[in-house]
Amino acid sequence: MYTRIPHRGPSSRPSVLIVNIKYVRIAVEEGTDMKRKLLLAGTLLLAAAVTLGCSSKSDNPAGPDAPVYLLRTSPGNVIANVEVAYEEMDVEEYLDCLSLDFIFYPAPEDTLDPWNGIPPMWYKTDEAAMHETMFGDSSGVQSISLTLTLVDTVFHQGDPSDLNDNIWIYTCDVDLRVTVPGPLMYMASTPSQFHMRVDTDQAGPFGQPLWEIYKWYDLGDSGAACDSPREDYSWGRVKAIFWER
DSSP: EEEEEESSSSOOOOOOOOOOOOOOOOOOOTTOHHHHHHHHHHHHHHHHHHHHHSSOTTTTTTSTTTTTOOOOOSHHHHHHHHHHHHTTTOOOHHTEEEEEEEEEEEEEEHHTTTTTOOOSSEEHHHHHHHHHHSSSSSGGOOOOEEEEEEEEEEEEETTTTOGGEEEEEHHHHHHHEOOSSSEEEEEEOOOOEEEEEEEEEEEEETTTEEEEEEEEEEEOOOOOOOOOOOOOEEEEEEEEHHHHO
């Protein structure tokens, strides 16, 4: 059964509740069992507040300007992480959003153009190769801007007794801009459709289900404009530029 969920906001970025714990005071008699219990409870509460809000991976840089990767506890968090990983040019975090059996389906018009040399599908290993090049120093890419705006969601409920059988389909408008030396900018403006399911290989720190993209369709054909000189492509064509085969 498919249920279409009306979108109520202009962006796919989820609302994030940030809890700022400035002080924790415990006023009990020194040396009592109660003090030890409250200290332990306070420590666990603080750890939970930090862990539930965002990723706790140790390789995330510290500081107020550090990129924030959300736990993949919802499809919206996965989409948000794709945005951040692209702008930070972070291969590991990007690939973390994709399932092991991930498949990308380029826009049909790209696969039919013999000059493109783009196959009808590719896999996670191919995504890794493309993005290691795109995000690497040798690519010459100076910066990347990516905005994914949610325009439609569809929920497919599978076996009611099996959460892993449920599927969310998110369709997003895309504004991808890849800046390289000189006046040239690669821009992708064709919509993408992300099919997401529960990740059966990973779970959150408290056993929460995590979501992942297992199919991605580049829908093709869009007339979005850009105010800079650019090569205007689909997202699949932009990826393929950096595919060293």
